[in-house]
Amino acid sequence: MKAPVAEPNRLDRARRFAALVRKETYQVIRDPSSILIAFVLPLILLFLFGYGVSLDATRTRIGLVMEDPTPITRDLAASFQASRYFDVTNGNDRRQFEEDLIVGRVRGIVVIPSTFSSDFAAGTAPAIQVIVDGSDPNTASFVQNYARGVVATWAALRGLETGARPPAVSVEQRFWFNPQLTSRFFLVPGSIAIVMTLVGTLLTSLVVAREWERGTMEAMMATPVTAVELLAGKILPYFILGLASMTLCVLVAIFLFGVPFRGSILALYALSATFLIPALGQGLLISAATKNQFLASQLALISAFLPAFLLSGFLFEINSMPRVIQWITTIVAARYLIPSLQTVFLAGDIWPMFLQAIAVMLLIGAVFFTLAARSTRKRIG
Amino acid sequence: MWWIRLKALIIKELLAVLRDPKSRLILIGPPIIQLVVFSYAATLEVKNVDIMVLNRDAGNWGQELIYRISGSTPTFRSIAYTEDPAAVHAAIDRQRVIAAVQIGPTFSRDIEAGRPADIQIILDGRRSNASQLVAGYLNQIVAGVAADTPAGQRAASAEIGVVARNWFNPNLIFQWFMVPNLVASIALLIGLIVTALSIARERELGTFDQLMVSPLRTHEILIGKLIPPMMIGMFHMTIFILAAIFIFGVPLRGSLLLLYGSAVVYLAAVVGLGLFISALSMTQQQAILGAFLFMVPATLLSGFATPIENMPGWLQPITLINPLRFFLVIVKGVFLRDIPASEVLDNTIPLALIAIVTLSAASWLFRRRLE
Incomplete structure (x- = not known):
């Protein structure tokens, strides 16, 4: 007897959710700036790391x-x-x-x-x-x-x-996974993490902050849509955009820059999809906490983009940083993604390492989402 | 009368940014946090790394080598010992250690007999920068051991010394390099976003039309939009320069006047670019993302992380439209090397050109939108 009652309800909710997702998707596609950030900037970044900016020895x-x-x-x-x-x-x-x-x-x-x-x-x-x-x-x-x-x-x-003697002790050194020490091979996988941070955190925080700024968020709250549906509907298109942008980067990395890909596609997507959870959660939290595009952009820059660049082990060794800064890096999700991505590309599937990274990223994501949901719900009351 | 109108606009612009306590906070707090955190975080030294040793040698020389490795803190934090080659494999794979040193069973015997001895080092090529440095340290330690072997001592007389002297930064303190770099880059970061938003915000909120029907002329509006971000920029610059000198102890060897003079021109170029981006954008979101689209390549192509002369030839001309590139030369030069005024001028002229071009372009876009 329960089924006939529950059926239309569930259908209703599914329709509602689909409408939400459709609205958000149009918003993404219609604004050229989101396409710029999701596809043009990644290409520029990869291009620069691939050809221009090299840490390799030169004249x-x-x-x-x-x-x-x-x-x-x-x-x-x-x-x-x-x-x-x-x-x-x-x-x-x-x-x-x-x-x-x-x-x-x-x-x-x-x-x-x-x-x-x-x-x-x-x-x-x-x-x-x-x-x-x-x-x-x-x-x-x-x-x-x-x-x-x-x-x-x-x-x-x-x-x-x-006719003097050769040196008494010779050292034979081998660099595994990247014997030629091509800096491109580790810079390109690392820049994919930065690209996903841009789409996941910066873009999402801006879009949602705009809704708050204009009051359309409150308007949405007045509809029968629940807070969870609202947030999920907001982030789903950006989740897909993030993965699409990552896929583009990976294809360019492999086919244009010849970065070896020794792991599995499954591992690549599992890691990337997991990373987007803390990234999106952080974006939502920033927008809900600031409700202002200028503040959101500054916060996203300081708390997501720059740490992904500087505190993630991408360019600078975490071990060499002062202890206090090392503690800060433990909440930077990119820090867990970058070594795993470098491994997927250069070494292959090392699941114990990936699972550990996935677990930590999920944990950080859960914290961000809880905080974001809380500050969103507060608004309704 | 025009200056009264202009003054009113400048005050209004400053209020738009500074009125909100959260905005005030974000303009003051994070830049300082960035300067402090990133100048300590961004170090290319390698310290506190973990390595593994597989010692199959029973003699003294293997022990001697391990002893010297473990004695070289803070480079090496911990040494894991193993007998099992598979453990080496697993530890490198999972990045538990960055390098593994393998000492063969005949190591000490070879040395005692005066035969060439060898050791193997396996390094994690995924972190190729760090592992190259670690390889360098390990090679130095091995060379030290080799010099003390009987064969090494005989060869010592033929050795050629290299006496290195570091000018401008005798102890190669990384912060002396990083802080001046950050002073210029953070000023770009904030200046660009604050300015990019100024027109886009008015357009999005609909107040732009009000500004247009006010008695202000187009160029007055532009000047009114130009001066407040430059004032904020000069405020930041002053805090950063004070922090560089008094917190980080970076020596200021050149003229403060030259530094400030060129900083004004640099900020004009940055703000010009920001206004140009703002004039192009229809919404705040486009303005912020547009600023970003400029900023990321500009930072990478500035000579901050990698010298411009190391970039491929076709890429180098592109850096000529990048204000950060020129101002970095000035900041680093004035701080550490006391570069002559002519050199500062050579790098200020391109900044002035960038400012003139971007401001004219912004004002043209402005007028075109009016008609």
Whole structure:
């Protein structure tokens, strides 16, 4: 007897929900800015990480000073000139490069002092000097290390010629999953997480904040739609948009940038879909708490976009951060997604790792949704 | 009379942003939090990593190597020991450790006999930046052990020293690099969004038409929209520069006057871009997302994270329309390297050009919308 009563009710609710989803979907499709964020910006990002912005070693401009040209120092200088890491300008006085170092025309000065040849001939610890621009510590260490490398290689070659012994301990190092150390291979999977943060949190928080700002949210509340249906109807189109944008990124990553894909599609979608739950929950919470597009955009930027970039292990190692900041990173959902995505692409399916990430992301999502639902419900009362 | 009208508009614009206590809070709190959190978080050093050791060697040299690795804190936080190659595999796979050092059974014997000895290091290529640095540290430690072996000591006399000196930042303190970078990028972030919203908000709320029928001329409206965000920007810039000097201890070696002078031009360029985006957008949402669409590539192509000269040749010209690129050179240069005024000027002129072009474009779009 219950069925006839429940049937129309359920049908009713389904129709209501479908209408809601349809309305939200039109809103997404009609506004060119959501398409820009979901499809154009991801392509720009991938393109930049794929071609433009690379952390890989490339040629750095240095000045090379030979204070006293002799066959030995010329030979060492030739090693610097031949190095594929340096773009060398020659000189014979360090002062001529000091100005260049100050304005950044060169990143370092390698000085082969006048005593080098005599020390080398006498075997009394010959040394060269490397002056680097410390205002950019990365490039500074890079120049130092590669200068050491050039000198060591040169010394080994000279040593072999003069019959000295090979080094006592050699190190054989292997980089698993990414033997060529192509930075693109880990930057591209990481940028997918950033793209999903943009769609899930920034876009959603803006759209919902606008409804609050204009009062249409209250209007919707007056309809028979429940708060849960309302929220679910709002986020479903963005959930699908997020996955669509992710799919586009993955296709571009694999077919255009040649990033290997060693895991399964199941794992990829399971991880991405789970990540969208905290991302959307955060977007809803931000919009319900601010009810203002300017505030929502600033909060989304500070609490979602920048942390996904800087506090997720994408560019900077979490272990190296101060303890307090490490604690903050534990609530950044992207921190769990990025290593898993890098694994799906480069290593394959490692389910124990994925399941752990999924569990934590679900937990963060549950907290965001509870808070979002609470601040939405409060409005009705 | 025009200045009275203009003053009224400027006050109105400032009130629009600062009236709401939440907005006031968001303009002051988060930029400072960002500066502090991100300048400590964004470090490319590698510290506190976990590694694994598989030691099959029974002799002293294997022990010596492990002893030196465990002694080099804070780079290595913990060392897990194992006998089982499968455990190495699992630990790397699941990212429990970033690297595994394998010492073979003949390691000490080879060293004692004067034969070349070797060890293997396996690293997680998924974190290729960090693992490259870890490989560098481990290689240094191994080289230290090698130098103390009998064969190493014999070879030592032939070694060539490399004496490195770091100018401008002798201890390579990462914050000295990061804070000036953040000063410029956060100013872009806030300036762009505050300005992008200004016209779009009026348009969305319908007050834009009221502004248009007021006695204000178009250029006066533009100036009225230009000055308040620049004032907010200068306020931020001042706080950031004070924080850089007094909280982070970044030395200010150049002229404060040059820094402020170029900052005004930089903010004009940023606000010009924001107004241009605002004039293009129909809604606040479009304005915010449009600002974003500019900001993300602008940050990546500014020379902040990677030097511009490392980018491919076809991409480098695109960076010429990016105000952040020029101002980064100025901020970093004035703070640490005391760059000459001519160098500051060379980077300020492009900023002025960007400001002129974007403001003219915004005013043209403005007038076109009127007709």
